[in-house]
Amino acid sequence: MINNIIEMFSYTFILRAIIVGVLVSLCASLLGVSLVLKRYSMIGDGLSHVGFCTLAIATVLNLSPLLVSIPITIIVAFLLLRINESSKIKGDSAIAMISSGAMALGILIISTTTGVNTDVSNYLFGSILAMSNTDLYISVISSIIVLVIYVIFYNKIFAVTFDENFAKGIGIKVNTYNAIIAALTAVTIVIGMRIVGSLLMSSLIIFPTITSMLIAKKFKTVTIIAAIISVITFFIGIYISYSYNFPTGASIVLINILFYLVFVIINKVKR
Numbered sequence: 001m002i003n004n005i006i007e008m009f010s011y012t013f014i015l016r017a018i019i020v021g022v023l024v025s026l027c028a029s030l031l032g033v034s035l036v037l038k039r040y041s042m043i044g045d046g047l048s049h050v051g052f053c054t055l056a057i058a059t060v061l062n063l064s065p066l067l068v069s070i071p072i073t074i075i076v077a078f079l080l081l082r083i084n085e086s087s088k089i090k091g092d093s094a095i096a097m098i099s100s101g102a103m104a105l106g107i108l109i110i111s112t113t114t115g116v117n118t119d120v121s122n123y124l125f126g127s128i129l130a131m132s133n134t135d136l137y138i139s140v141i142s143s144i145i146v147l148v149i150y151v152i153f154y155n156k157i158f159a160v161t162f163d164e165n166f167a168k169g170i171g172i173k174v175n176t177y178n179a180i181i182a183a184l185t186a187v188t189i190v191i192g193m194r195i196v197g198s199l200l201m202s203s204l205i206i207f208p209t210i211t212s213m214l215i216a217k218k219f220k221t222v223t224i225i226a227a228i229i230s231v232i233t234f235f236i237g238i239y240i241s242y243s244y245n246f247p248t249g250a251s252i253v254l255i256n257i258l259f260y261l262v263f264v265i266i267n268k269v270k271r
Contacts, residue, residue: 004239004242004243005239008238008239008242013128013131014128014238014242016128016131016133016135016136017128017131017195017238017248018235018238019136019140020131020135020136020139020140020143020191020192020194020195021195021234021238021252022231022234023139023140023143023144023147023191024139024143024188024191024192024195024196024204025204025208025227025230025231025233025234026143026147026227026230026231027143027146027147027150027184027187027188027192028044028188028189028192028201028204028205028208028230029204029205029208029209029223029226029227029229029230029231030147030150030223030226030227031146031150031181031184031185031188031205032044032204032205032206032208032209032226033161033209033212033219033222033223033226034157034160034161034181035181035185035205035209036205036206036209036210036213037161037162037219038161041202041205041206041209042095042202043077043080043095043182043185044185044189044201044202044204044205044206045095045099045201045202046080046095046096046098046099046102047073047076047077047080047185047186047189047190048189048193048198048199048201048202049098049099049100049102049103049106049198050072050073050076050098050099050102051069051073051123051186051189051190051193051198051201052102052103052106052123052124052193052198053102053103053105053106053109054068054069054072054073054106054190055068055069055106055123055193055198056105056106056107056109056110057106057109059110060109060110060113064134064138065123066134066135066138066139066142066190066191067138069190070142070186070187070190070191073186073187073189073190074182074183074186074187076098076102076186077182077183077185077186078179078182078183079098080094080095080098080182081175081178081179081182122194122197123193123194123197123198124197124198124199125197125199125200125247125249125250126193126194126195126196126197126200126247126248126249126250127194127195127197127247127248128195128238128241128248131194131195135194138191139191139194142187142191143188143191145187146184146187146188149180149184150184153177153180156172156177157177157180157181158219158220159172160172160174160177160178160181161219162219185205188205189201189202189205192204195248195249195252196248196249196252196253197249199249200249200250200252200253203252203253203256203257204230204252204253204256207233207253207256207257207259207260208226208227208229208230208233208256209222209226210260211225211226211229211256211259211260211263212225212226212229214260214263214264214266214267215263229256229259230256232259233252233255233256233259234252236255237251237252237253237254237255237256238251238252240255
């Protein structure tokens with residue numbers, strides 16, 4: 001096992017994937033706590049489909065996928081919030097509409113132009129081989145920005161997550177901080193799609209959070225445990241993927257599910 005780990009770290013493409021994967025895991029787990037508590041966790045699924053659509057457009061136009069996808073996905077995240085706040089179409093319905101529409105448009109664009117090639121498959125299902133140096137730089141910078149903004153506005157995000165009416169009462173601009181959460185989520189999803197894939201990206205947001213909620217109850221403790229679980233499951237998943245030639249994204253998600261089931265069993269035994 002130790003020899004496998006040493007050998008794994010000797011490959012440049014795996015090091016790139018690990019650097020980005022750890023940062024994405026941290027971002028996804030931190031934001032996941034707020035999204036799950038606000039019952040808006042499936043925004044990850046909707047935005048990942050939007051991300052795929054924008055990546056399809058970038059591929060056809062021969063543009064940088066991340067530079068095209070990040071701003072467009074952020075705009076769609078704001079649109080989702082606006083629909084949820086001011087329309088009769090609420091939450092999951094709005095996400096389902098945009099999600100299915102974006103995926104359909106992406107598939108249509110790909111099928112009528114380049115076809116489902118290797119690069120498109122990498123975005124759908126994830127691949128550690130797909131991470132270029134340019135992707136690495138963009139992903140690292142974007143992830144650090146997400147983490148810094150989250151830390152700076154932690155107290156406001158905490159207040160908005162638990163009680164929006166109370167937050168409004170003490171002068172917090174709820175709409176602004178909801179928009180910040182949505183924007184940070186959009187960035188995290190786009191940069192994580194290279195490794196996990198658009199079809200599985202929402203799992204990185206949901207599973208570490210619901211697993212940590214089985215262990216702790218306080219917001220701060222849940223957030224810290226979710227981050228730890230997310231990073232650990234990422235490392236185990238990428239190790240299994242390397243050792244047994246399994247798909248990376250699927251391995252990471254299945255390890256997350258396994259962690260969740262283990263803690264469910266432990267809780268039941270304790271009771």
